[in-house]
Amino acid sequence: MNRTLYDLAGADPALRFSPFCWRTRMALAHKDLPVETIPWRFTEKERIAFSGQGLVPVLVDGERVLHDSWAIAEYLEETYPHCPSLFGGxxxxxxxxxxxxxxxxxxxxxxxxxxxxxxxxxxxxxxxxxxxxxxxxxxxxxxxxxxxxxxxxxxxxxxxxxxxxxxxxxxxxxxxxxxxxxxxxxxxxxxxxxxxxxxxxxxxxxxxxxxxxxxxxxxxxxxxxxxxxxx
Amino acid sequence: MNRTLYDLAGADPALRFSPFCWRTRMALAHKDLPVETIPWRFTEKERIAFSGQGLVPVLVDGERVLHDSWAIAEYLEETYPHCPSLFGGxxxxxxxxxxxxxxxxxxxxxxxxxxxxxxxxxxxxxxxxxxxxxxxxxxxxxxxxxxxxxxxxxxxxxxxxxxxxxxxxxxxxxxxxxxxxxxxxxxxxxxxxxxxxxxxxxxxxxxxxxxxxxxxxxxxxxxxxxxxxxx
Structure with missing residues (x-):
């Protein structure tokens, strides 16, 4: 399945500095779920308009589109119960x-x-x-x-x-x-x-x-x- | 079994105002463990000297003497696993x-x-x-x-x-x-x-x-x- 994360980047596309995106990246790694991250900049609102809002992280998990780091964490925990738990119950x-x-x-x-x-x-x-x-x-x-x-x-x-x-x-x-x-x-x-x-x-x-x-x-x-x- | 809690009191012995003692009282109630509370005042250090220190809450649970609200919560959770959990795991x-x-x-x-x-x-x-x-x-x-x-x-x-x-x-x-x-x-x-x-x-x-x-x-x-x- 295709999994991509729109991730706030600097002028250097490798520089990622959104605290909320880091929550999601660490959560995905914790669950051992591979992800392709897409560098995204503050002004590129139209590139994530499909998520219905203008902030990252935006996670595209197969057919699902999610935003808001807490909602994403809840989604990952519920959708991937056999991967290591993000919370422990x-x-x-x-x-x-x-x-x-x-x-x-x-x-x-x-x-x-x-x-x-x-x-x-x-x-x-x-x-x-x-x-x-x-x-x-x-x-x-x-x-x-x-x-x-x-x-x-x-x-x-x-x-x-x-x-x-x-x-x-x-x-x-x-x-x-x-x-x-x-x-x-x-x-x-x-x-x-x-x-x-x-x-x-x-x-x-x-x-x-x-x-x-x-x-x-x-x-x-x-x-x-x-x-x-x-x- | 005898269970007593030394509980900070005011001039009115019914007035109990220690935030730490309240943690313990609520924890005992949560676990449905009856307790006799003993009004204790700031200067009565000698009355709880048997606990090896001078602060309340002091819980006497049968033979066990405990102090420090967090340590008491951990003790209750471990000692009474069949009572409602204080934490949930x-x-x-x-x-x-x-x-x-x-x-x-x-x-x-x-x-x-x-x-x-x-x-x-x-x-x-x-x-x-x-x-x-x-x-x-x-x-x-x-x-x-x-x-x-x-x-x-x-x-x-x-x-x-x-x-x-x-x-x-x-x-x-x-x-x-x-x-x-x-x-x-x-x-x-x-x-x-x-x-x-x-x-x-x-x-x-x-x-x-x-x-x-x-x-x-x-x-x-x-x-x-x-x-x-x-x-």
Whole structure:
């Protein structure tokens, strides 16, 4: 069966930096489902219009068209029950929603505040106008102003990671002894930063740093082999 | 078998306001395990010295002595596998750690900043010196100064609940269709506030408010029947 993922790319088509697309790529790898990824850029709305909306990830799984990373994870879990579970059962799936919600509501705004200006430098010149305009409208300030305080707020960002850190002091992965979708959700945010920015988010003695290294190594280094900054 | 829980109490011995003890009380009710609760006050360290430390909850389950709410939850799950599960399996248990860590690292400091001064008014006069001194040492300011900005920071507190809110927009409980330990962890923080303070934490149209109402109703209104402020 044909399986393709529309995946946000930089000017370099090999550079993939969407946190949501990374959730899906790690989920597909976890389930051992091969996929062809198609580089897609912010302004190519018409190329994914068949999905009924304008955001990636868009997964085409044979006849099925899916979007929204959480909906895709649920779909994969339901459609491929004999592949390794992304959650470990319906109860774990329900609680993983909290990790998803925390990442969307807390972690992503934080990472954006640190790296969003750098994205401008890795995308195609023809996409920069759209990116700057849409984000500056969303944030209410210029991209440059949005990240201006990043050195100052960095300690606060690191404190905001404390829930992740506390878990990783007790177990190697957010999902327990082995990684699962809870890990891919949080890891996606770090892949967003890694693809776009050389700004150093984590101190090297942070348990979150060690976990990120383990995540980069998964699936024969799927994430590590992707272009990005080693920080 | 004899089962007793040392449970933090106010001047009124019926007033129970420890968020950690509430996690354990809800967990015991969930497992349908009867328990006798023993009112305990901050300064009565010697009464729980047999547990090898000075904090509640302390659960005496027949011959076993346990402390630390998370350790107690794990113990109950392992010891009473035929009672309703607190987690729904090891995978869900592992992910529930994140809810526990977020509550400890984010929610509790927030709730403390809103209600901690009010605790002084509900505990015995002879415990107030200890409470004030230990907390002011921890916070580095007087209890009054610690909560002085609470009206101002209230909107920020409500925004900090966004991860909980996002989950509750998708499902009735943090654990999914039915409540489980993930819910009891977060709910404990609200029982802490409810026992100690008339300060209104939630707007009535907040999904978190509706969830708290459902939680208050569980187990024949176990939590609602406990003295506290209906806000």
């Amino acid at each position: 319906p109860e774990a799936q329900a609680v993983t929603r909290f990790v998803n919600a925390w990442t969307d509501a807390v972690l992503h705004p934080w990472v954006g505040r640190l790296v969003v200006r750098d994205i401008l430098d890795v995308i195609r010149p023809e996409d920069r106008g759209y990116f700057r305009e849409s984000r500056e409208k969303r944030f209410g300030v210029t991209l440059e102003a949005f990240v201006a305080e990043r050195e100052t707020v960095l300690p606060e960002f690191r404190r905001a990671l404390q829930p992740v850190r506390l878990v990783l002091r007790a177990q190697p992965f957010l999902a327990g002894e082995a990684p699962a979708y809870a890990d891919y959700i949080v890891f996606g945010a770090f892949m967003w930063a890694r693809g776009a920015s050389a700004f150093r988010l984590l101190e090297s003695d942070d348990p979150v740093h060690a976990w990120r290294e383990r995540m980069l190594d998964l699936f024969d280094g799927l994430a590590r082999r992707s272009p990005g900054h080693e920080v | 090891p995978e869900a248990q592992a992910v529930t750690r994140f809810v526990n860590a977020w509550t400890d690292a984010v929610l509790h400091p927030w709730v403390g900043r809103l209600v901690v001064r009010d605790i002084l008014d509900v505990i015995r006069p002879e415990d107030r010196g200890y409470f004030r001194e230990s907390r002011e040492k921890r916070f580095g300011v007087t209890l009054e100064a610690f909560v002085a900005e609470r009206e101002t920071v209230l909107p920020e507190f409500r925004r900090a609940l966004q991860p909980v809110r996002l989950v509750l927009r998708a499902q009735p409980f943090l654990a999914g269709e039915a409540p489980a330990y993930a819910d009891y962890i977060v709910f404990g923080a609200f029982m802490w506030a409810r026992g100690a303070s008339a300060f209104r934490l939630l707007e009535s149209d907040d999904p978190v408010h509706a969830w708290r109402e459902r939680m208050l109703d569980l187990f024949d209104g176990l939590a609602r029947r406990s003295p506290g402020h209906e806000v």
